Amino acid sequence: MTQGGLVWALAFCAWIGFAGIALLVGTLRVKLLEPNLGERVAHVVGTILVCAGIMAAIQLFVAASGLSGTWPLMRIGAFWTVLTVAFEFVFGRLVLRKSWAALFADYNFFNGRVWLLVLLTTFYGPVVAGMLRAM
Numbered sequence: 001m002t003q004g005g006l007v008w009a010l011a012f013c014a015w016i017g018f019a020g021i022a023l024l025v026g027t028l029r030v031k032l033l034e035p036n037l038g039e040r041v042a043h044v045v046g047t048i049l050v051c052a053g054i055m056a057a058i059q060l061f062v063a064a065s066g067l068s069g070t071w072p073l074m075r076i077g078a079f080w081t082v083l084t085v086a087f088e089f090v091f092g093r094l095v096l097r098k099s100w101a102a103l104f105a106d107y108n109f110f111n112g113r114v115w116l117l118v119l120l121t122t123f124y125g126p127v128v129a130g131m132l133r134a135m
Contacts, residue, residue, distance in 0.1 A: 021053035051121040058125040073126035
């Protein structure tokens with residue numbers, strides 16, 4: 001495997017880690033936050049926790065991979081974002097059997113759904129981590 005191929009394989013493994021973070025926070029949100037805060041507030045708090053966890057993992061990935069520069073890091077962020085959206089729609093539609101309307105509902109920022117923050121963190125996180133690392 002080439003060095004470039006290794007970076008992409010590691011990026012995929014990191015993305016699997018993001019899924020683990022989201023699963024853990026989602027479980028905590030349902031079991032602990034929702035009963036105490038209600039669904040709407042728990043959704044926002046849970047999303048912020050997922051973003052923080054993913055950003056921490058991104059910083060570890062950027063440090064370990066040695067990647068630098070806006071474009072290489074942005075390509076990694078785009079890769080992760082495409083994987084995330086594809087997973088959400090494929091898993092949601094085929095496994096959970098959600099309607100298209102239900103799937104798109106989490107993307108409605110104006111209705112209090114802040115899932116887009118996770119996608120923004122996933123996309124821009126590598127560039128931000130690279131900038132922080134260069135300081």
